[in-house]
Every structure is written in structure tokens, then in C-alpha cells.
Amino acid sequence: MTDVYECKAILTTDSADVTEDADELPAVQLTPTPQEPKKIPVPVQKRRMINPPELAETSAHMKTALYTLNDALTAKNRVEKVADDDCDLYGKLLAKTLRQFNEIDRLEIRHEIDGLI
Template sequence: MGDWTNDCILKLLELYRDEPILWDPNHKYHKDRRRCHNAWIRLSDALQVPVTELKKKKDSIMATYRSHLRKKKSLTDEDYKPVWFAYEAMDAFLGQIVNTQHTIESAKNHSEVNHEIIPVNNEVIVSWTPPGQTAETRQKFQPVENSSELQEATKEMKEAFGILKNVLNKRSNEDDECDLFTKLLAKKLKKLPNHERELFMYEIDGLFIKRSNQVNQINLTLPNS
């Protein structure tokens, strides 16, 4: 249908109203895709319009309806009535459904808050930030001194820190005279200018090479046992 006149839209709404399977979430077959598709086929046959075009038009007029509905709710004048030609026809069977969905969504948004559980000594602090607010609100619950889970977690943390401390102490105690000497030598080398440091390192390395060669010659001259 190239031109959707007001009469055509009202006819579509009349047929759509007679197919509650398409718009009533409480209908027992509302989630049955096959039955819903058959309902759209019936509308398509009655209006001689493809199903895809019917669905697009339905989405368009539903968006307009919701827009007028929000405007009506935002105004304090209870006698306000939208002047859109299709509002009353749609509100007659969709008003309660849309209002219920809006209420559910609002309740869901208010319940979606960020919670954080913070253990402090023997108490549990639960903090949350309500939607649209930046200030943190905290509520303190009763002490949980007898919480076996908290006591077990505290015990495990103490054991872990004890093991880590023992490992660090053991590593520091394993340094022998060679480790201490090399650390002392490295400390002295760092105090020298660059050119003198390289000379000292070269001479020290030479001492090791010379001594190693002497040991090898002695081993070669010794008779095999």
C-alpha cells in the first residue's frame, strides 16, 4: 500500500485489535511464532498488504502512540487528551498493556543498582549507588562475628601471609660469604668512574681466567688413578 490514509490505519488497528495473540503478552500463544505468523497472514490477506510492510507500519504507529502517551503522563492536566487521530483507538486496547510494561521497566531500572560488599573488622558494609545518583549510600548490617565463612577466609589469609614471610626470610638467610662478597664488590664498583670500573672488572676477570688455567695445568700433570 503506497499511501496509508487515516482510514487505512484505523482499519489496520481494528484488525490488529482482533488478533490479541500479536499484542497481548498474557495470551497463551503470544510466543508461538507459527501462530503469530498466521495472524499476520490474516491481516495481510484482509488488507492486501505484505506482512513486512504491515509490521513496519505497526512499529511506526506504536512509536507515535508511545510518544503521545509519555507526553500525557508528563503533564499535570488530567483533562489533557492527545489530538492524534489514532490515539483513542489504540489506547482502548493497548493502554493497559503499555502502562504495565512501563511500570515493570521502571521497577527494573530502580532495582539495577551497583552493590559492593566490604568486610570491615567483624562487620559487613554493603554500599550501593542508585541510578541517576553519584553519591554513595551505605547501609550497615548486623555484625557477623559468628560467620564461619568470614572466619575461614581470615584464617586462610593469615596462613598465606605467614608462608610468604617465611619464604622471604629463608631467601635472605641463604646468602653465604660468596654472595656477601660479590654484593660488597658490586657496591664498590658502582662508586668508581666508568673508565676505572671497566678496568677493575677486566683485571678481576683476568684473575679468574689465570687461576682457572693454573688449575687446569695442575690437573693435566697429575697421574690418572
């Protein structure tokens, strides 16, 4: 990496141009100096093949894992849909009805339902 700021010119002054008058400034000459950026060789590792066998084997394992995960998730969703019986449906209906009340009334109703069971 190179420096962020690079000097493009060198400031030189001649002592012969300085006069005794304090109002005048000495003459300044700017001479540009060419600087070449430093090139650092970066090692590049080339691939041996387009599809190396390690990559193909890893790809096959990943596909198998993803198919297994997808099958497990879809099977779980199917089981949940089948498991809704009349008690589950009544619980969902009761929960929907309870949400219509404010928090204090909701707590009282839940307490009375728990007393019935």
C-alpha cells in the first residue's frame, strides 16, 4: 500500500534573492518531482479445474441437507394442520373473543374459566 498523501513538488528558496526590505517575500520555486508508485506483486493462486471433485462432493452434501430440512419443515406443517380438532378450534375461538376485552376484564374471565375446570 502506498501513502495517502504524496509530495508532488519540492519547495526551494534562494538566499541570494532575499533583500533587506521586510515587506518583500523571498522568491519560491516549485520543481515537480516525478514519483512512481511502488508495485507490490500479489501472489495469485489459480484453480486446478473448473469443477474440482471436492467442490462437487460438498455441493452434493449441501443439496442432501437442504432437501432433508425442507422435507422436515413441510412434514411439520402437515402434522399441525391435521392436529386441529374441536378442542383446538374452540381454544382459538375463545382466545379471539378474549382479545376483544380490556386487560382487567380478560384476567377476570380467565380466572372464572379456570374455576370451572
